[in-house]
Amino acid sequence: MPAGRSLTFWAQWLAAISVLILLLCALAVMKTGEVDTQYRMLAALMLLGSVPAYTMMQVYHKQHGYLAGLGRLLAGWLALLCGLTVAAFITKTSELFSREVIIILAVAGFALQACLYLPLHNLSRRYQQRIQAARTSLIIGTGDLALDLADKLAHQKKEPLIGLVAADDLPLPSNNVYPILGSLAHLRDLIATHRIRRLYIALPLTEAEKIEELYIDLLDSSVDVIWIPDLRSLILLNHSVSEIEGLPAIHLNESPLTSYPTAALSKALLDRTVALIAIILLSPVLLATALAVKMSSPGPVLFKQKRHGWNGKIIKVWKFRSMRMHDDHQVRQASREDPRITRVGRFIRRTSIDELPQLFNALQGRMSLVGPRPHAVAHNDYYTGKIDAYMARHRIKPGITGLAQISGCRGETETLDKMEKRVELDLAYINHWSLWLDIKILIKTPFSLFSKDIY
Structure with a gap:
């Protein structure tokens, strides 16, 4: 904190x-x-x-x-x-x-x-x-990183931004909305004239030597010096900054379940407690659905499919069987008017009742109530390499519902754009994960079940 x-x-x-x-x-x-x-x-x-x-x-x-x-x-x-x-x-x-x-x-x-x-x-x-x-600030840099930082400071309205300082060998933008007060040669005069209390260094990593020179030069100045590393080209996952025996460490990619073990324990307790209560309360629905599936067509009541779980571990995800038994060697997503879906299967898919057996997966600890929806292993193999950081969505337990689902990304992903949007929301969930976010998603989930994309 x-x-x-x-x-x-x-x-x-x-x-x-x-x-x-x-x-x-x-x-x-x-x-x-x-x-x-x-x-x-x-x-x-x-x-x-x-x-x-x-x-x-x-x-x-x-x-x-x-x-x-x-x-x-x-x-x-x-x-x-x-x-x-x-x-x-x-x-x-x-x-x-x-x-x-x-x-x-x-x-x-x-x-x-x-x-x-x-x-x-x-x-x-x-x-x-x-x-x-009282904490007036100044940004060293005029590139995209500096302008992005200036926009964020202006949006937050936390501290007055006086302007930007140009690095000597970087071109000046022609349509900059923030005043450029001078170059590095005028830096000390600018600090004194405008009573600067906080100085941001927003230069690209290619200017590492200049960043080091600036830091050493400003050690005797009465200003807070903050370096903003240019990491925008990287896909960061639950990133944070810490210290290891006095050495600063930037965590670029870390699972929330390992970086916040106490909160992860709270998530596990929430999952299993709510899953157990839901199984007890929904037991009449579970039994009636099992009977209807058994009578609708020959085959088992439950469909168990291998999918990737936390950290890529293979798990078996349970669902009520909604399709007739078939010998498709290729794993295909269900589509609208799919002939493989039974009459009962169409109803339980439309109402998401077919997903209820995953409450047992959550009770077993293999899944969570909230998290990225697990995809079939064959689908993961297909999208890996086509979508950046696709498998990073497995850095947290898969969920019965998730941020993507309540945001409208449900149903078949027949185009790459649709899957990219789903992955983007899954990574956003991991980056902003908290127990409070899980609770909000659980509250919103029932209202998302009326989506026209469920079939």
């Missing part, structure tokens, strides 16, 4: 947890006349458990708007309550607490946090804006 976000988080968290503990103590006194041991233990667990729960849900992130922030606050509070409930169940201590106290704490606790969130979030944003307004 960056220092700026850390300060914002801890200040708001401290205010919220203080109010919660005071509320719990007040409720305990009203109920029993004192704060008994079990309520003191509950207060301690709330104090300790709220940090991972709120961090996981990115509560108090300064970039969130009010509604998004309140949504994350609710998610973090519910995660904390679930964790406390599980702890009470395991330790068999739930009977020690007054149901009235717990219910009021759950409802009033969130209400108080929400009331605190609005003014504190507003104060936090104003504080950040005041700091950023």
Whole structure:
């Protein structure tokens, strides 16, 4: 967690947890006349458990708007309550607490946090804006990378951008919308004249020697120097920057499941818990569909196909059989009015009921509820080499639903463009993966089932 976000988080968290503990103590006194041991233990667990729960849900992130922030606050509070409930169940201590106290704490606790969130979030944003307004910046470079950076800084409106500085041997653009204040020979004068506090070096990697010279020359200047590496020609996957024994490390390609092991464990728990609950609730549908498939045509109820899973491992994905038994040696995607599809199969494909057995795949840990949809091995072999970074979509567990599916990329991919769009969304999911994103996709999935491209 960056220092700026850390300060914002801890200040708001401290205010919220203080109010919660005071509320719990007040409720305990009203109920029993004192704060008994079990309520003191509950207060301690709330104090300790709220940090991972709120961090996981990115509560108090300064970039969130009010509604998004309140949504994350609710998610973090519910995660904390679930964790406390599980702890009470395991330790068999739930009977020690007054149901009235717990219910009021759950409802009033969130209400108080929400009331605190609005003014504190507003104060936090104003504080950040005041700091950023005083942090005037300058970009060294006039190429595409520098202009792209200038656009992003202007869009974010976080810090005033004074202009650009041209490197001596690079041509100046003719239609630049940002002022070019001079060349490197005028750099120190520009820093002093405009009271520059942050300096971005946005030069191509071919200018490595010049970048090093600039860094050494600016060591005695009272400015923050930030180097923006030109990595746009690379397809980055869940990229990040870290430090290894004092050496800066740029992670170009990393699976979210290995880079965030704690969050990955939360994803696995969410997958298996929701999958088990869904199997129980949908058991009448599963049994009725199995019977209908068996009666519709000869053959097994389930269709098990080899597909690539996490890190390219071959797994068997389960589906209700929707086609008649056939001897096609070539794996073909289902198409509209496909004669191989049975009458029952057409209905269960149209309603996505045929995908429900994959809940068992999720329960087994082979699949996730949310992730890139797994394709047949033959299809992967075909598209590998035709689409850049195609197999990179397997750096996370395949899912029953995904960002591509709720974005309209469903059905047959009869053209390369359609598969490229699906892969683009799959990689975007990996790059922006979070537990909150999984929850949003799960909520949106039922509304995507009415797509005309499902058949």
